[in-house]
Amino acid sequence: MRTHALWRDADHTPGMTHFPPPAEELRLLDLELRQLDARRAQLLHRRAWLVTALQAAAPRSAPAPLAPPRPEASAPRVQNVLLVLGGVLLTIAAMAFTLVSWGHMGIAGRALVLGAVTVAVLAAPVPLLKRGLRSTAESVAGLGLVLTVLDAYALHEVGLADVDATGYLAAASAVLAALWTAYGLLPRTSELRLPLPAALLAAQLPLTLWAVAADASLFGITAAVLVTAGFDAGVALRVPAGSVRITAVIGAYGMGAWGVWAAGWLSWTATGPSAAARAAALLLLAAGIAVTAAWQEAAAKQALGLSVAAGLLTVAALGGTARPVLPEAWTVPVYLVCGIALPAAIWADRLPQALRDGLTRASAAVQGLALLWTLPLVAIALVGPVAWVEQVWSGAPGDVRQAMAVDAPWPPDTETVPVVLATVAAVLLLAARDTAWRTRALTGVLVLAWATALVLPAVLELPYAVGLVALAITTAGALAAAAWIRPSEQPETAEEPSATSTEEPTPTSAEEPAAATATPIGFPAPRTTAAVLALLTSLPLAFLSLTTEAATLTVLAVLTALFAAASWKAHLAPVTAPAGLAYAAGLACAAGAAAGWQPQYVALLVLVVPVAAALLAARLGDARATVPVEVTGALAALLAVALAAAPADLPMLALVLALCGVITAGVAVRPERRSVAYASAALFVLATWVRLAAWDVGTPEAYTLPVTVPALLVGALRRRREPRTSSWTAYGPGLAATLVPSLLAAWGDPQWTRPLLLGLAALAVTLLGARHHLQAPLMLGGLVLALDALHELAPYIAQVTDALPRWVPPALAGLLLLAIGATYEQRLRDARKMRDFLGNMH
Template sequence: MPVGSPPPARCTRCRLPLTGPDAFALWQVTGELSALDARRQWLVQRHAELLAALRVRRDAPAEIPVAASVGAPGTAPMGGSGAAADASGREFSAPSARTALLIVGGVLVVVAALVFTVVSWGRLGIGGRAAVLLAVTACALALPPVLRRRQLTATAEASAAVGLALVLLDGYAARQAGLGGLDRVGTAGYWAVLTALTAVGAALYGWWQRLRLPLPVGFLMARLPGLLGTAALGGMTGDYATAVIATAAVDFAVLYALTARDAAGQAGFRERVGGERAANGLVAAARAVGGGWALLGGVLAVGYAVVAPSPAEVLRAWVPLGLLMLLGMALCRGFRTLPFALRAGGEGVAVVALIVAVGAGLRYVLPAGWVVVGYAAPAALLAAWAAVYCARSGRWAKPATSRPAGEATDGPTGEATSGPTGGLVAPPSRAAAAVGELVAASTCLLLTGVVVLSELAHALIRPVVHGVVLWGGGHPPQWSWQLATAPLVVLWLSAAVLAVMAGLRARTVGDGDRHTDRLAHALRNAQALTAVPAVLLLPVALGLPYGWVLAAAVVASVAAAVDVVRRPEAALLPRLLVLAATGALALLWSSADRTAVLAVWGTFAATAAVLAHVLSATTSPPAVRTAARGAGAFAVLALGAEAVASGATAGLPGHITAFGVLAVAVAAAGAAAVWHRIPGRGQVSTAVEGAGYALAAIALALTALHPDALSLALAVTGVAGLAVALRPDRRRAALVGTGLLITSSWVRLALAGVSAPEAYTLPITAAALVIGHRRRTSTPGTGSWPAYGAGLGAPMLPCLAAMWSDENWVRPLLLGAAALLATVAGVRTRLQAPLIVGGGVLMLVGLHELAPTVVQVFGLLPRWVPVAAAGLLLLLLGATYEKRIDEARRLRDTVRGMT
């Protein structure tokens, strides 16, 4: 039935009506009966598990009653750590000690038997040897029943383990002695048969005696017969893979047979191994070992098929691959008790085996260089088919959750059935198969893409390599732009599969969820990113000239921009990805030719400006506004790149080209000011303005090694900053502009050889004092330090530092006069900053002038006079301490009273 079609009015088989109250009531009754059947089946299974647990406890040692163990004197508290010491000081329990003794004793017995077999074997005759080994082995294997009846379960397990080890020693000893001509049998073949018999015997022995240890021992020993038998037959890698996969298949078959009775509610495996917990542990371990063994065989088979040197070897590799396919399909469709993920994984392994088998066969049919397509084509077909089934079965329509009682399940034929709403619901086995096939095929297709990634990347960056040599000032040789067809076919297959998956996902989700579905968005975005290089590299594979390929990329980018302008609200992100990808490739490819750079960057600058203008003028969602901001910023940066390319093409040096970049930055600031006045375009104007600032920084960097050009660039940038400060919301730009102008003057003074600090600080002083005075007059309450502190400290502190190394009298005189003027102004206006800065500098100037005299006087006085003077000064201060403190407080209050 086609997707989306209404449900039929009657059943296609029995012709019963499917609508009306009677049909609905019948569906409800059927669901309740299904729930009752499921509940009864669970109760029967639980009954069997409890009965098996009680039967196991029948042969186990008697347990201490809970009432006697809780709170009883001398017993350890419940839930305590096994490693902690109890009240009597014991650090481990009696069962732990018993287990340790049994393990050590069993190992010692096996070692003793090994030494006896290898070292002391020659001291006995053939009869004595056989008698000793058979007697010991028989005793070890006969003791477990007796020990179990005496409730020595652990000892019975240890005795069984010793007996199984002695069986292998018996086999070794028999061959060494040449019993029955066994010494003439090949080593690998003999041990293959012996390990197979021992594995089967251990499993049967443990099942018969109700022992836990022999079952896993036999299961693990069953890994060896296949490998040893293959070695005995002189097999190759494919034969080893077949043996390993066959062993895994036997493992799952035996596991299925053992657990079938428990699934049906009959006593069997769980009772034999000692209860539900032990059975679950053994089943989980067997699944893990069997699955790992199957994966190992799959890796061997895949590797052998991929590197097979001839078609005959490929045919031999199909044997393990086919066996792996059958095993994976059986696990997915036959083992209904497996979790969904494991069943899907089994189907995925089967799909991988099928893809490798087909690809290995096509390798000798396809032309040279098309081997990867032989693997990619079946992977793409299977991925598309699995995606179609997932969509039709409703797997993508809603998340996989636990089904209610009335939901459809596997029928007798495994077909899909209808749910309460009449939609098609996939059975669990088919749903798991579809998911496994989709994941496995998609992964294989992705791996083929990784294989051809290097060739695709080389084709994408080939013009860029030529462009680096061209723009670096060298003389690049002739170059060719080529791409093989096979890698492009793989890329097209990937894009087609993504398109199918994206379309199916969009059809299955509801209209209300289509814009919020993450998987649909991810598929559309991946499709867009894959389709762009697939389309743009097609002219390269066809051998078209460089200009045609570049023109195709430019046209595709402009077309994507026009589509975004025409439909700004429909699936914006995939179209923006297409626009970004096509534009990036066109810009990169244009670097191989100077004229192409000028044409492409100019075209894209105009396109981005139009895109920003149109998108910012619409009442669109935030994503569209973000795209408008990005387009505006890119337009400015593209014009800057155009300026750099124009200067380089004209042969201009970098510090001259910088002024073209600076002109674009100034124009961007002006455009941002104009756009800021238009309602709704403030964010775009901010992006344009930020891009202009970036270009201004680049221009200054280009002139950094040429002081003349740097001074002029700083001056132009400073004037532009003052112009930007005319905007009411950019008043602080005046500080940046003033700083740039001052820096420009510094560079110019340095070029003129001026070293006096006053020449550098006086422009800052003037600007700072003017700005501080305007701030103080326009903002009442502004203190003198924020207003005049920087303006006063900027000239005086550097001049003061230079004064101490200057022997001339002019600088101290001028600095003292300026400090005196500042001090008088501070006193008259009652401002702290002029008074403190001026007074402090004035005192330091006075000390500088008095320093030579003081040094001369101190040189004439005896050395004890300064010490005596200091002591007298301290005494004087101590005598008049209170009075001096009051005077200091009055001075402090006076200064604090100033603003």
């Protein structure tokens, strides 16, 4: 357009740049917009005409024909259903003929009918396959297979009725399996998919039934089952994928599971070496089948699982041979030794990698099961001593086992639990040579060594005092390990820094280099584990010491010293410092009880712990340890308050609360703990109230003024630092804390002293608010003054009201309304002045 041309010319004029004035440019824009609107209206009009013309020229279209209904079942599905149903009906008819109508014909007729029908039915699939009727051929072949079963039954009923039914069933199943296999392999019937799987199903019965018919023992029957499973495994490995392979796999796993369960039960219940050896032979047979299958390339996906099963079966076989000749306590260690020795086969380089991995996992599984067997005893050693809380200082038991179990029964045949724990720890220690698993292996070694030391005194039934010393040494050893173990270094598990990064890793402390963060994610470092184990060991030790007074004092003192000494290590302080303070609080309670002090005096001794916690938290630079230490100190303070409140000694409770206020005030000196000052003020106020209650003071001002005075001082300081602070925020809470309770007390006080003093105080507060232009004192003081005056004038108002005639109050009300209406404008002006006056206040 012209505007575009104008701007284009202005932009491309050589040697000059021309821009029109703003008014001219605005005029050009409006002109172009009007042109665009006109052009758009023209195009819309043309479009509407074209649409109308096309609609008028287009013929009316006939309605679309309805889509045919979708069939609910496809033709192949209908065909299969009909064929299966026909085969089932013919099978039922054949069975009815054999079982019911058989007796109405002679021997020759029977044989002729069944033989002719069976041959005809088995031959019928051949022409059906030639015509392409495969499904029909499969159904007829299935009917023929059923007829062969009926032929076998008829043969037994007619000529072999005296033969043993089990033996005949075994022979018949073998013959039928052979016949069905031959029928399925014939050139003309090899296309049928039913005969070969049916033959494999029939082959599951002969060996087991022959063993039963021969009155074989459970060992013989189990062997027959396992041989059948081996046969199925061989078929599954040799036959290509298809229905035969699926049937063979199902048979192998089903018969194998049955045989393994029976062999395991025979091994576990064997009462002599001979029975154990025969059961072991069965288990080794199953293991051999699994290993052979895992060795084949056709079972590559199942090789790992089969290898694990083979390893477990081998361990069960070898351990089962030694179990009958050893005491019950050594059953688990024997199996454990066999499991540990299992990976020796891995050294053979000829074994496939999957087989070696499976044997390794089987060994780990055996060790894990052995550790599960030790858990109940470890749990008793940890939790059992808690029962001494109900029997404090009732006397020392005879040995550590009695002390740990208290009244609970000791698990039988657990003498070898330390042996199992130590053995697995040794295996892990050897595995720690592998760099990739070094941290986890060392952590496992620490845990197992700790568990061994925890249960060993009870297993050996050491004297009570010796057991306490042993647990104390275990605690000290765990703390030493946590203090001196170097951080693990695992570059392959840590995050590798970027090649372009120039930032140096920041160590957590002087003693903890950045390599400490190289521990695998989700797995604790060895020294962290050692610190936790030390804490866990100290708990049963502390509870065990509750048997006698001397033991309690000694053990708690030792634990306090140990954890306090360990707290000098920065990385241990978050765990050891709170534990040391907790045991110090326990030691204070025990010392006070031993001295015969009453609980309220013991509370003063317990307050030493919050003081120590406050001092320690102020010196700790690590925030990870500061919060646990402060929380422990707060809990110790609550314990002191509870001890002081137990005997209802109010003066001592007030003293304890005041001392807690002093401690929290000292904590509030630290810049990052300024908020603790509120708790300190609350404790001081609460201590004052308790002291006043102890003096039988019932005057509310004695309770409220200790709150009001500090609150007003704090508000004045805040307004000095922040002049824009509202008077309601600075002075409102402090004034309300005294004025409101005093007003409530004055309304119920029949004397004149309290209302007079309250009125004078409210008047002073109101005047101060007016003098300094402060809303809170002015409003609160004035409201309290008005209500206090109303309380004083109420009796006289009631007397005057009774003396006046009844028409006087309405008359006075009317006069009042007239007066208000007459001076309405003046009142509004006064209200505006008062609003402006209050608005100028802070």
